[in-house]
Amino acid sequence: MEHILLMGNEAVAYGAIDAGVSFVSGYPGTPSTEALETVARLKPDGVHVEWSVNEKVALEAAAGASYAGARALVTMKQVGLNVASDPLMSLNYVGVKGGLVILSADDPGPISSQTEQDTRRFAQFARLPVLDPSSPEEAYAMTRAAFELSELFRVPVLLRPTTRVCHACSAVERMEPTPLVKPSGFVKGKEWVIFPRLSYEAKKRIVAREPELAEAQRPFNKIDEINGDTPALIGVACGGIGSAYAREAILNLGLRCRILQIGAPNPFPEAMAAEFIDGLECVLVVEELDPVIEDGLRPLMNGIPLHGKRDGVILVAGELSAAIVESALRTIVPVRAINGGGAKESASARKPIAGSEDVDSAERPVPPVRPPVLCAGCPHRASFYAVKRAAKGRKAIFCGDIGCYTLGNAPPLDMVDTCLCMGAGVTVAQGLKQADPEAYCFAFIGDSTFFHSGMTGVLNAVYNRADMIVVVLDNRTTGMTGRQPHPGTGESAVGESAPEASIEAILRALGVASVRRANPFDVEEAIETTHEAMDEKGVRAIVFEAPCIAVAKPGKPMSIDIARCAGCQVCVKALGCPALSFQPSPKYEGRIVAHINTALCTGCGLCAQICPTECIQPIDLLCGSGGGGL
Amino acid sequence: MLASRLIAQCAMDRGAFARTAETIGMAQRGGSVVSHVRWCNEAAAIPSPLISLGSADILIGFEPGEAVRCLPYLKAGGAAVVSVNGITSAVASLSGRQVEASVFVEYLRKAVPQLILIDGAAIAEKVGSAKTLNMALLGAAADLLGFSAETMLDALRKRLSPRLIELNKRALEEGAMAKEASI
Numbered sequence: 001m002e003h004i005l006l007m008g009n010e011a012v013a014y015g016a017i018d019a020g021v022s023f024v025s026g027y028p029g030t031p032s033t034e035a036l037e038t039v040a041r042l043k044p045d046g047v048h049v050e051w052s053v054n055e056k057v058a059l060e061a062a063a064g065a066s067y068a069g070a071r072a073l074v075t076m077k078q079v080g081l082n083v084a085s086d087p088l089m090s091l092n093y094v095g096v097k098g099g100l101v102i103l104s105a106d107d108p109g110p111i112s113s114q115t116e117q118d119t120r121r122f123a124q125f126a127r128l129p130v131l132d133p134s135s136p137e138e139a140y141a142m143t144r145a146a147f148e149l150s151e152l153f154r155v156p157v158l159l160r161p162t163t164r165v166c167h168a169c170s171a172v173e174r175m176e177p178t179p180l181v182k183p184s185g186f187v188k189g190k191e192w193v194i195f196p197r198l199s200y201e202a203k204k205r206i207v208a209r210e211p212e213l214a215e216a217q218r219p220f221n222k223i224d225e226i227n228g229d230t231p232a233l234i235g236v237a238c239g240g241i242g243s244a245y246a247r248e249a250i251l252n253l254g255l256r257c258r259i260l261q262i263g264a265p266n267p268f269p270e271a272m273a274a275e276f277i278d279g280l281e282c283v284l285v286v287e288e289l290d291p292v293i294e295d296g297l298r299p300l301m302n303g304i305p306l307h308g309k310r311d312g313v314i315l316v317a318g319e320l321s322a323a324i325v326e327s328a329l330r331t332i333v334p335v336r337a338i339n340g341g342g343a344k345e346s347a348s349a350r351k352p353i354a355g356s357e358d359v360d361s362a363e364r365p366v367p368p369v370r371p372p373v374l375c376a377g378c379p380h381r382a383s384f385y386a387v388k389r390a391a392k393g394r395k396a397i398f399c400g401d402i403g404c405y406t407l408g409n410a411p412p413l414d415m416v417d418t419c420l421c422m423g424a425g426v427t428v429a430q431g432l433k434q435a436d437p438e439a440y441c442f443a444f445i446g447d448s449t450f451f452h453s454g455m456t457g458v459l460n461a462v463y464n465r466a467d468m469i470v471v472v473l474d475n476r477t478t479g480m481t482g483r484q485p486h487p488g489t490g491e492s493a494v495g496e497s498a499p500e501a502s503i504e505a506i507l508r509a510l511g512v513a514s515v516r517r518a519n520p521f522d523v524e525e526a527i528e529t530t531h532e533a534m535d536e537k538g539v540r541a542i543v544f545e546a547p548c549i550a551v552a553k554p555g556k557p558m559s560i561d562i563a564r565c566a567g568c569q570v571c572v573k574a575l576g577c578p579a580l581s582f583q584p585s586p587k588y589e590g591r592i593v594a595h596i597n598t599a600l601c602t603g604c605g606l607c608a609q610i611c612p613t614e615c616i617q618p619i620d621l622l623c624g625s626g627g628g629g630l
Numbered sequence: 631m632l633a634s635r636l637i638a639q640c641a642m643d644r645g646a647f648a649r650t651a652e653t654i655g656m657a658q659r660g661g662s663v664v665s666h667v668r669w670c671n672e673a674a675a676i677p678s679p680l681i682s683l684g685s686a687d688i689l690i691g692f693e694p695g696e697a698v699r700c701l702p703y704l705k706a707g708g709a710a711v712v713s714v715n716g717i718t719s720a721v722a723s724l725s726g727r728q729v730e731a732s733v734f735v736e737y738l739r740k741a742v743p744q745l746i747l748i749d750g751a752a753i754a755e756k757v758g759s760a761k762t763l764n765m766a767l768l769g770a771a772a773d774l775l776g777f778s779a780e781t782m783l784d785a786l787r788k789r790l791s792p793r794l795i796e797l798n799k800r801a802l803e804e805g806a807m808a809k810e811a812s813i
Contacts, residue, residue, distance in 0.1 A: 005635060005648065135679075167654050169634075169635060169649065169650040169652070171638075171642050244678040247677035251675070322680070353704040353741060353742060364701075367696060369721050370721065371721055374659070404659070410721075
């Protein structure tokens with residue numbers, strides 16, 4: 001069939017659709033989000049797609065669909081799998097009926113996650129099969145195969161691409177789709193109710209099936225002889241995107257070697273591994289995150305040197321690259337092997353342009369640092385600023401949470417003192433207050449995170465008579481992952497209208513007697529509201545309501561009346577807004593004045609409210625007054 | 631991101647196998663964004679989506695400082711197409727370590743013999759949208775990439791909604807013209 005340019009996550013979505021999936025649930029999380037978004041965008045007939053409130057809920061709902069015979073896909077990032085681990089562990093004991101595939105995208109680096117955990121390890125712990133694609137085209141094929149495997153063994157199957165597969169695009173060939181699997185309906189039976197007796201039998205079954213499972217997964221693993229027919233002395237074992245880097249490095253070095261590429265690492269393919277090791281002088285393992293393949297090989301090595309993360313030849317943390325693999329190979333392989341192989345172009349032969357020219361690289365100007373920051377016009381900036389002002393001079397601890405607002409920890413706001421995991425701001429604050437009674441304890445939590453796992457923490461606070469201020473930053477979307485709807489938005493995953501949950505009503509129902517709502521962009525009101533809340537005791541809440549700039553229509557940008565700008569830099573230094581900077585003004589003999597990037601400014605007006613000289617105004621008001629630009 | 635996918639689409643339309651790698655997520659909140667695009671007749675020749683340092687044929691820079699940051703990817707003899715307009719960094723502004731865009735442009739002039747500079751802001755103003763800088767750069771880079779205007783337009787039609795085609799087409803054309811002026 002046709003080749004289409006697909007992102008890895010899109011390939012997973014197409015793979016599931018072409019496998020006849022009819023139930024798709026998940027919670028957004030980088031780098032997994034686009035998989036569910038793609039199904040929601042394509043809206044295939046007969047497929048239910050939902051953003052669930054969290055990963056545990058998503059998996060349980062999908063389990064139900066599978067019990068009734070539907071093929072189901074659940075999507076999440078690796079830390080989401082922690083949230084879903086409770087149903088996952090039990091589900092292996094109960095088993096599934098319709099194919100159930102769980103996309104758990106790992107994030108080596110990590111680029112945007114709390115942990116560098118490895119879903120393959122999780123699969124070992126849970127005794128589940130896990131497929132590890134090395135490219136988008138493989139992700140497509142593996143997704144389809146995962147449904148078959150799931151039904152064959154009545155087991156949930158994990159699919160764990162990593163960031164460089166999820167967010168890479170390649171030409172993917174779509175194969176003939178399987179017709180939509182019509183759910184057969186739920187058939188009552190003892191097997192759906194987990195009991196100790198059933199679990200005992202299930203555990204025996206889970207262990208006993210492993211050799212058969214390993215055999216069924218053989219097609220996902222392969223041995224390749226690279227660069228020649230002479231007996232290979234060097235072996236490279238690899239998995240996931242590590243396989244891509246390993247193949248590239250071997251290509252560059254022209255190295256004669258044998259590759260073992262493992263796409264299904266659990267149960268470990270021991271027979272194929274033994275075949276791979278036979279006759280080799282040494283083996284390098286190329287894998288990101290944990291040494292899963294390396295640990296699988298170690299007992300089979302019979303004294304043959306095994307290099308990888310355990311001896312530090314491969315980095316123990318962070319992403320790999322072809323260059324890293326090349327230098328790892330150079331440290332373990334005799335030079336003759338590399339030179340003899342007719343290298344295409346080795347790393348040392350490749351010279352970057354900077355440094356190879358007459359220009360000394362010492363002359364190279366250092367580009368500005370660009371860490372991620374809250375967007376211009378972000379309501380979180382306004383909320384943080386108001387609370388910071390209100391708490392000034394008092395001992396206060398600001399517990400943060402997971403979302404865009406974690407970026408509030410950066411200067412100049414510096415308003416995130418703790419951040420642990422989804423929903424933990426609300427609960428960490430409770431413990432902090434017990435152990436540090438003098439402090440005002442604030443817990444900032446976004447709307448989507450509140451629904452995900454904040455509500456139970458609030459109930460716990462009320463029940464246990466905590467003394468804290470819950471600050472819900474309600475921007476009416478899941479911002480960090482790119483604007484997904486949630487129960488508070490009144491919109492479903494496919495853009496249809498949905499019942500709109502009220503955060504204030506939920507807080508009250510959970511027992512929070514003192515709930516205030518405020519517009520964070522009204523600085524005075526926001527500060528006053530915070531003061532009022534601080535002066536009370538017990539659990540009180542403030543809901544700061546203002547939409548994310550990604551969902552709200554931007555207003556007219558602000559402008560600076562240069563003549564009145566004192567150059568005090570209060571606006572830049574208090575807010576850290578990316579639309580604000582200081583530049584010399586040609587009109588006023590190079591005097592340093594504030595400058596607004598009108599392409600970024602949304603006209604939120606926060607800076608205008610804090611400017612001591614009131615020189616920042618909406619652009620309309622300044623037109624004709626001689627203000628305007630520099 | 632769109633630019634990298636368009637290049638990949640053009641390559642595919644000419645029968646090649648293409649890969650891209652993109653930065654999505656945290657890095658987009660005002661951070662540096664780098665996309666890699668590779669294409670070849672055979673998938674096996676480009677196993678990895680990432681380009682190794684010192685091996686890129688062409689560097690397309692949306693901002694001079696960012697072009698300098700990514701220069702180590704460019705191979706000796708490689709070409710660069712860069713928009714001269716700087717984007718200030720909020721964090722650099724806070725610490726007072728703001729560097730003028732012209733400093734980076736001057737360095738690029740010295741370091742990259744095959745350099746095309748375009749005034750992206752001027753083109754954006756002419757076309758009427760700041761969001762078409764990507765197309766202007768692609769227009770300027772088309773010859774280097776080896777794609778005809780027609781190939782690029784076809785790719786554009788495949789990946790963009792019809793109402794955006796005209797605007798982006800004009801940016802492509804302006805970019806191509808700006809390139810002539812640059813030489």
